Amino acid sequence: MEKREFVKQFLKDRKMIGAMRPSSRFLMRKMIGEIDFDKAQVLVEFGPGTGVFTKEVIARMKTDAHFFIFELNENFYEKLKENISDPRCHIINDSAEKVAEYLQKHGFEKADVILSSLPLANFDNELRENILHAASDALHQKGKFLQFQYSTQSKSILKKIFPNVEVGFTLWNLPPAFVYSCQH
Numbered sequence: 001m002e003k004r005e006f007v008k009q010f011l012k013d014r015k016m017i018g019a020m021r022p023s024s025r026f027l028m029r030k031m032i033g034e035i036d037f038d039k040a041q042v043l044v045e046f047g048p049g050t051g052v053f054t055k056e057v058i059a060r061m062k063t064d065a066h067f068f069i070f071e072l073n074e075n076f077y078e079k080l081k082e083n084i085s086d087p088r089c090h091i092i093n094d095s096a097e098k099v100a101e102y103l104q105k106h107g108f109e110k111a112d113v114i115l116s117s118l119p120l121a122n123f124d125n126e127l128r129e130n131i132l133h134a135a136s137d138a139l140h141q142k143g144k145f146l147q148f149q150y151s152t153q154s155k156s157i158l159k160k161i162f163p164n165v166e167v168g169f170t171l172w173n174l175p176p177a178f179v180y181s182c183q184h
């Protein structure tokens with residue numbers, strides 16, 4: 001069901017969706033494994049799609065944590081709204097670039113973790129830079145920006161914005177994926 005929905009949205013807007021199927025549980029574990037759930041008070045996700053990472057974050061986040069979920073695709077957004085009723089979650093149908101605005105609206109200055117599946121390589125330079133600068137500005141000094149990509153194309157821009165970038169990799173995803181764990 002989720003796979004069919006994903007292909008449908010991909011065929012409507014390949015650039016924005018960026019993948020033909022949801023991420024595998026192996027990739028999900030690699031991304032989520034980078035999060036210190038005992039410490040994370042404010043978490044953010046960019047581009048949840050059908051919610052592969054989202055569900056796991058909700059299951060593991062602290063009872064008093066807050067989770068801001070940005071999904072630009074209206075169809076995915078509606079489905080997430082239907083399926084998630086957890087009061088710790090704020091599901092937002094707007095672009096990731098506006099992260100600071102929504103954090104402030106809810107009384108938060110900064111996030112501890114930003115988890116992103118945005119297809120950065122498909123974006124033009126301006127949008128890519130705007131989103132990464134917005135993420136960097138919205139993160140605590142010791143916060144983590146986690147991004148997966150199917151290539152190393154965005155590594156140099158990530159390094160320009162976040163001086164500390166560690167790269168992981170999993171073969172067990174279609175396509176295989178690099179996981180970037182970025183800090184100031």
Ligand SMILES: C[S@@+](CC[C@H](N)C(=O)[O-])C[C@H]1O[C@@H](n2cnc3c(N)ncnc32)[C@H](O)[C@@H]1O
Nearest residue numbers: 019022023047048049070071072073095096117
């Ligand atoms: C590659 S899919 C990842 C979906 C899911 N996280 C997964 O890994 O299976 C990228 C997602 O980013 C969303 N997206 C693209 N541009 C966005 C933006 N500027 N702000 C928020 N979401 C965006 C797309 O609609 C899509 O759901």
